[in-house]
Structure formats: C-alpha cells, structure tokens
Amino acid sequence: MTPRVAVVGAGWAGLAAAVAATTRGHAVTLFEMAAQAGGRARSLATGEPRLDNGQHLLIGAYAATLALMRQVGVDPEAVLRRQPLALLDQDGRGLRLPAGHPVLAFSRAVWAMSHWSLGERLALSRAALGWMRARFRCEASLTVAQLSARLPSRVRAEIIDPLCVAALNTPATTASAAVFLRVLQDALFAGPGSSDLLIPRRPLAELLPEPALAWLARHGADLRAGQRVQSLQPGPAAAGWRLDDEPFDQVILACSSTEAARLTRGIAPDWSARAAGLRHEPILTAYVQAPGARLAAPMVALREGPDAPAQFAFDHGALGATPGLFALVVSGATPWVQRGPADSAAALLRQAGEVLRPLHAGGRSPAATLLQVIAEKRATFLCTPGLSRPPARIAAGLLAAGDGIDGPYPATLEGAVRSGRAAADLLAPP
Template identity: 30%
Template sequence: MTPHVAVIGGGLSGLTAACELADAGLRVTVLESRGRLGGATFSFQRDGLTVDNGQHVLLRCCTEYQALLRRLGTEDGVDIQRRFRMPILTAAGEVTELARTGGPAPLHLAAGLARYGALPPLDRLRVFRAAAALRLLDPADPRLDEHSFGDWLARHGQNEATLRALWNLISVAALNCEAGEASLALAAMVFRTALLDTADAADIGVPRLPLEELHVRPAEKYLLARDADVRTNSPVREIGRDGEAFDLRLDGERLRADAVVVAVPPEAAARICPAEAGLSAERVGGLGAAPIVNVHVVYERPVTDLPFAATVDSPVQWIFDRTDVAGLSGGQYLAISLSAAHTWLHTPVSAMREVFLAELGRLLPRAATTPHTRFFVTRERRATFRQRPGTARLRPRPETPVPGLVLAGSWTATGWPDTMEGAVRSGHRAAELVATGIRGGAA
C-alpha cells in the first residue's frame, strides 16, 4: 500500500512539502485549519481589487522559491531586474539609488555606493570599511547569534547616518527589525548572501501576479492533479502515535498517517505535537513575533512612474505600484510596506491616513494634488518571529526525536531569515526527510 503522509498546514512551507511528496509518489493529505490556503502569503478581494496581505518580493538568490514557481508553471509571474537597482526617496525630496555594475563581487557595488546621494562622502567610506569586515564573518558561526548587528556596526565605525541611510534600510526590510535588534548571524547571512558574495544575488524580483495566482492556487491545482487530498477548515487538535504510524485527531474525525509534516506556526506546532518531539511552548514562545503593516492608497490619477522605491528619514519605508497586479483599470494603487511596525500596529486608520497621505504628498509631489479614492490598512501582527540575538538556539531542526514526524516553516532552523525563501527551503527539507525515512522503512 502507498504510504500516507499528512501535511498539517497549507502555507508556503506545507504546500512545498506536499508538492514534493506527491511527486515522490506518496499519498498526501494537506490539512489547513483556516478556510483558505497560503498561510502568511495570501490574497483577498476588496472593493474590486485583488490585494495581497503584504508586499512580498524576492531576490535572485532566492533560488528555492523560484524553483517552486518553475514546478508550478508560474515562474513568469515575477519580474526580476537585470541588474540590482533600488530607487530611494530622500528627506530632501530627491531621488537617489543604490545600484550595481556588471563587475564581480564585491566591486559590483563600489561605484553605486560611491554615488549614493543619501550619504555624504565620508560616511560612504565608513560603509566600505564595514562591508569589507562583514565579508569575513561566517553566518554559520553560532557565536555570532549571541551579538546584535547594531553593536557590531558601532564597533566598526558606523554612525547614525549610515544606520539610517543604509544598514537599517536593508535590515528592516529583510529581518523585520532594526540593526540594533537584529541577530548578527542573520544580518551577516543577509548582507553576504544578497549583496557581498555574488554580483547578481540582490537583483530584485517583484511579483506581477497576486500571491493567490502566483503560488497558492497553482500549488492546490498541482496537488489535486496528483491525487492529493487538500482540505481547508480542518484543524488538527492532536498528533498521537498508533504503533508505527500516527493518529491525528481532528474535529469529529481521526486520520491515520505513516508520516507527518507539521508546517504550522510555532505555538500551534508546540500545542499539537507529542511531548517526545521536544517542542515546548516555552522554547517556541521565546521566538516572539514582529508585525508588518501595509497602507493601501488608490489615487484618481498616476502619481509616480517608479515601480517601487525605498525611503530614508520617512515613516514611509517602501512604496510599491500595485495598479496592474490588483487589476485596477484607472488611477494608481500604491502600497506602503512597513516592517518592524510596532508603532503602527494599534494606530487608528484615521491617524494613519493623516500621516501617510501627507508624507506621500511630500515624497511624490503629484500625490499632493491628486485626490485619493480609497485608503485602507492591513496588519499582520505576527508576520515573522523576532530575529534578534539568541534565536538560533530556539529554532528547531526539521527532524524530531519522533521517527516520521518532521517540522517545516520559516521559523525552523533553515539558516535563512523568516522569509518566503526560508519557508520553501524548510518544506523542501521536510519532504526530503520524510521520503528518505519511508524508503528506509520500506527497505
């Protein structure tokens, strides 16, 4: 009889694991507690717009996520730059940029940084020195995770100006926290992998399809075509053992499986896994949570020609043109992405409207004179875990002491930050462990 694998959780890590297990010829059941798939990356409809719950981007170095899209046939749904170029709006109302040349790493960034208008020349030299030292760090060294990136930067000559205009600009976007709060190990991984080690790694990819069309529905279609059972509104309350197999308790039902992939958030995983898995609530609770807030504005007419831009010294962190992706036929739809958004998590929408409409008008002069037709806010209170020092020892490996029970999720020990790429990598590894274990058991 074909072995049966239950994948608990229909987010990106669970869908990745399920697709690979189905391709391996195993019988797969996906059990999602909510009424939709997608986990932390999903789309919804609002006033005729298709809205993603957050603005998710990828870099060329996110190879596993791109491989998933190739598997699903949606790789063309992402536009990746030929060369890294990040437009940046400054407090003075000017547009500068960080960009790379066609040269080898790390020289590919030298010319762009030398012209970076958000920093005076002396501070650009400070950045060069710190970047050279950063290349010498090994992100896999567990000692790095005990220190903050901000402390390391201070020891290497960085000042408030370089923090605001460069290090925090990237740290907040990639790690959902400022440099002073970030794990040095994770920061070293981000800066080395994306910017310093390989010339084209940081080329930015922006989806031109809603997430629902990019990987959620395609993954469901892919699984159904391989006879997988995909079930929403099916929360798993407990995972028990039944001899060599597993007994999953659902509401009013029990399901038997030969192996289980637990691809749910950390607190839920600790709640449903057997004690032998070693996943205590105290351990995963130490990971904490960090929010991301998105501000959505629709204008009567286009107010910028930029597809996206970052900002310096502004409450607006990133702006993305979502007009075509959302299906808007007239005007322009801009989404403001706010990471490390503790300040805005409980701020009333009326107050945010006052702040961000004024700020968009300052940064984009046409926005100041163009009426808006819609303004709304979406908030992900637990968008990522808090990627601070000491979290590496809290992130569990995918294999557990229970044979056949594996973990998946961007919060597990992937070596990557809490991102879509980390989620896909975790799902890939979980499927690999399960398939290997089943083959070994059959032998």
C-alpha cells in the same frame, strides 16, 4: 500500499513540503484551516483590485522558491518584475547596483552615492570589505546596530537600517547581526543576479498558492481547505500518527508556531515550548489609490519618523499591475499597532500624500484615497541575537516546517520554501 503523509498548513512551507513529498511518491493529504492557501503571504479572498495581505518581495538569490514556482507551472519572469537592486529614497537618490561581478558592482554602487561625503563612502566600503574577510560571520550576541555602530549616521539611516528591517522585520537595535550578514552574503555577494529585486506584478495567490494547489490536485493529493486539525496522537503501538483519529504514516507540521505548539504539547513538550516561545513582529500594509500619481521609482525607501510609519512604498502601476495603486509598508510595526488603526491609517495616508507625485511634469498634485490597511500581527518571528528556533525533527515520523524552524534564513519566503523541502527530505522513503 503507498504511505500516507499529512501536511498541516498550506502556507509556502506547507505547499513546498506537499509538492516535494508528492514528487517523492507519497500519498499526501494537505490540511489548511483557512479558506485559502498562502499563509502569511496570501491574497485576500475578495475585493477588486485583488489585494495581498502584505507587499512581499523576492530576490534573485531565492533559488528554491523560483524552482518551486517553475515546477508548478509558473513562469517567474511573467509574474515578477526583475530589476537590479536599487535602494532609492523618495527623491530618487540612493544605492543602485549595476550589472556585473557582485563585489565590483557593490563597490561601484557605493562610490556612485554622490550625495554622500568621501568619508561616508569609504566607511561603508571598508565595513563591507571587513565583513567579507570575516566570511560574513560575527559573534552570535551582536545586534545589527552594534555591528554597524562605527559607520556614519547617514550610512546607517539610508542603507543598513532599511536593509535590516526589510530582510529581518526586526529593528537594527534588536536584530541579529549574524543572520543579517548571512542575508547580505547571499543577496549581495552570491553571484550575478542574486541581489536583483523580484517584485510581484500579480497577486501573491498567482505566484504559488493557487498553481501549487492545482498541481497537487492533478497529482492526486487530497486537499482539505477550511479544516483545522484538532488533535494529533501517536498511532496504535506507536506506529504512525492519528490526526483527528485519521491514520497517517508520517506528518509534517507546516502550520503556525502557535498551532504546532498546541498540537505537540502532550507529545513533545520541550519542542512545543520552544515553538511557543517564538516572539513575533507585525507588518502593516496600506493600500492607497491615487489616479494620475507616481513614485520616484517602482520601489522607494521612505524617511521613517515619529509621524511617518512606513519604510517602503511600491508603485503597482510602474510594476505593470494596477495603475494608480500604491502600497506603503510598515515593518517592525509594533508601535503603530499599539497606537491603533485610526492613528496608523491617518499617518500612512499623510505619508503617501508627501511622496506621491503627478504622473506628468507640471500636472496637478494627486489626491490619495486610503483603500485598506492590513495588519499581519504575527508576520514574522523576532530575529534577535542567539535566538533558539525549534528543529525540524519532533519525533519519529513527525516533522516540522516553516520559516520559524531552525535554519539559516530569517522569516522569508525562501526560508519557508527551503524548510518545507527539507522536511520532505527527512520523510522515510515510500
């Protein structure tokens, strides 16, 4: 009889685990407590245009995610806009990586920063060379701010801080330098195309969640949306596991760390405590409608300040999606969540008005309307130095997956997909 595997959670990690387990010949049952799949990278259930719970990015180095998309029938080139990394400000100035060998491309991009002084360009070049010589490793106790403390303030403000908050969703003052360097190594120096930005031009649901569910259904998986697992217990004579009194041979918990901690509290209290101890950081995304408007580039880095919360803005029209739709993203958004939705909404709309430009030269200043501000309050774990994340193995036949599980990446789509695939690799073969 084909062994039964339960996957709890249909976020990107759970979908990756379910597809991998099905491919390996297991009979998979996928549980998802929400009405739709996708977890913390999902499309909203209703509304037109179809909005996502946040503006997510992929990069060319996300090999596992791109491979999974192709496996379930999605052509990444059709649903993602690929462009060389360009960290441009609202005036169109900034770091532009040209094609070619990554080390040479990065060096050329730095030296092309004509608005920087010679000393600023030299400082970043020397720092990058030092990180490469150290094989992108540093003391586990260092923060990104400490790692980059000797760099000029403009270099930190225009390059280091935006990259840090975009990759780790953690401010440089508290973010892990070790994880930051690992991301830099894979993103900027892993090979041609690794640093390319892959910006969704279709709703997130169409990138993976919906195609993966369709693939799983075609391959015989049992899909249970809107069903929260209430209990997890060892099976009779410690053989297998029972989810709400239903027997399974093996289980992968790919749900939130909070749910996983709840389900394992009486089974593996130490593991449960580590999962429950993860601290999280919110992300705010404001969707703004402004017909006849544009940004200086499809994605721009914004000047963050006391009354300017967003660090990045995206022009959906320039991405080949909805014309006149813009997304402003606030990473590390705890202070703005604490200020409340009214203050956040007003500040984001004001910031949008400052960066939006007429679509055509000499045109009228566009009028912006705030469609929605979406707060994902547990968007990512707080990626701090020396963070101890729970392991993938919980007990015999009980595994965990998710971007919060121990691994080399911060809370990213690639980290989630790799974790799901790794958990499936740990299953006993059918």
